[in-house]
Amino acid sequence: xxxxxxxxxxxxxxxxxxxxxxxxxxxxxxxxxxxxxxxxxxxxxxxxxxxxxxxxxxxxxxxxxxxxxxxxxxxxxxxxxxxxxxxxxxxxxxxxxxxxxxxxx
Amino acid sequence: xxxxxxxxxxxxxxxxxxxxxxxxxxxxxxxxxxxxxxxxxxxxxxxxxxxxxxxxxxxxxxxxxxxxxxxxxxxxxxxxxxxxxxxxxxxxxxxxxxxxxxxxxxxxxxxxxxxxxxxxxxxxxxxxxxxxxxxxxxxxxxxxxxxxxxxxxxxxxxxxxxxxxxxxxxxxxxxxxxxxxxxxxxxxxxxxxxxxxxxxxxxxxxxxxxxxxxxxxxxxxxxxxxxxxxxxxxxxxxxxxxxxxxxxxxxxxxxxxxxxxxxxxxxxxxxxxxxxxxxxxxxxxxxxxxxxxxxxxxxxx
Numbered sequence: 496x497x498x499x500x501x502x503x504x505x506x507x508x509x510x511x512x513x514x515x516x517x518x519x520x521x522x523x524x525x526x527x528x529x530x531x532x533x534x535x536x537x538x539x540x541x542x543x544x545x546x547x548x549x550x551x552x553x554x555x556x557x558x559x560x561x562x563x564x565x566x567x568x569x570x571x572x573x574x575x576x577x578x579x580x581x582x583x584x585x586x587x588x589x590x591x592x593x594x595x596x597x598x599x600x
Numbered sequence: 601x602x603x604x605x606x607x608x609x610x611x612x613x614x615x616x617x618x619x620x621x622x623x624x625x626x627x628x629x630x631x632x633x634x635x636x637x638x639x640x641x642x643x644x645x646x647x648x649x650x651x652x653x654x655x656x657x658x659x660x661x662x663x664x665x666x667x668x669x670x671x672x673x674x675x676x677x678x679x680x681x682x683x684x685x686x687x688x689x690x691x692x693x694x695x696x697x698x699x700x701x702x703x704x705x706x707x708x709x710x711x712x713x714x715x716x717x718x719x720x721x722x723x724x725x726x727x728x729x730x731x732x733x734x735x736x737x738x739x740x741x742x743x744x745x746x747x748x749x750x751x752x753x754x755x756x757x758x759x760x761x762x763x764x765x766x767x768x769x770x771x772x773x774x775x776x777x778x779x780x781x782x783x784x785x786x787x788x789x790x791x792x793x794x795x796x797x798x799x800x801x802x803x804x805x806x807x808x809x810x811x812x813x814x815x816x817x818x819x820x821x822x823x824x825x826x827x828x829x830x831x832x833x834x835x836x837x838x839x840x841x842x843x844x845x846x847x848x849x850x851x852x853x854x855x856x857x858x859x860x861x862x863x864x865x866x867x868x869x870x871x872x873x874x875x876x877x878x879x880x881x882x883x884x885x886x887x888x889x890x891x892x893x894x895x896x897x898x899x900x901x
Contacts, residue, residue: 518623518624518627519627519630519631521679522627534629534640534641534644534645535624535641535642535644535645536641536644536645536646536648536649537644537648538622539624539646540645540647540649540652541625555623557617558626559630561627561629561630562626562627562629562630563625563626563629565621565622565623565625565626565629566623566626567623567626568619568620568623
């Protein structure tokens, strides 16, 4: 399964957050990791795409007062998603072997 | 300014699915996002969602087969019939006398005018409703945009053409009512409102009632038959098609060639689709439409 960079970042964030993975938390994780803003549009269209590929599953969480009584969209990584992220990570690691990016700057 | 921005956020988020709208509003509330930032976020999401929808063939098919061709025809027909109906009504209003009804020739003329105006109005409403139904049923999530495009084509399709001749330097109120207000009235109340009404029905997954729908399509077919020549003439006199008077050299006579006879069929294809949607659901699709997968399929349109 081919993954894009942003899809990999999202799968990683979802895996790290575990049971607490939902829109706002995932977005915060991605922003913290990349130092770049992540829009709601990019977030939810990517979640949909990953769900269509069978890499994540989503469900509606309970409404909370903090959210004005509105539900969260909970996201959970599937075994297929774990495999795709692992493959991507291994490919990046292999490709990076012997290259010291920090030294090239 | 902030209130306007939040109002726009609320309005724009209506273009999202119900579930997603609630989730997004919840996210914005949880983050304590400012109104301007929330507006940017929602606009970005709506644009992305619409872009995905427009990757499908259905909205493009609807633009090519309904919005542009039928919208243009309705634009010409509504203007032409609006003006001609205004002429007829204003003449009878001015010179009306009940003694006309006692004279067979006059009576026939009154009936002819009433049938022409009535069938024209019926045809405009029916064509528009069925077009709206097709737009809503075939591509529910793009319906607001396709209906908007249709309305734009209807209102501006005749731009730059006229059937009123040279307008007077100081147009009278009557001139204004006949040549400006009435065609717009026809377009608004007999085309755009039925279009929106049909789109609303088409967007809903519920089936149409068999009897009233069959009756409605039959009435529309009858009205289309009665106004078919008027539809063709609205294009000829509107300047869209070159006038050809035939061998006798007179326009609007029996020997006029009718190269546009097929336009009635074009106008009736949405009605044919309405009839097709009356087909009973198969057991498989019935169970699918009542379950989650049916909802997902409906969302994807």
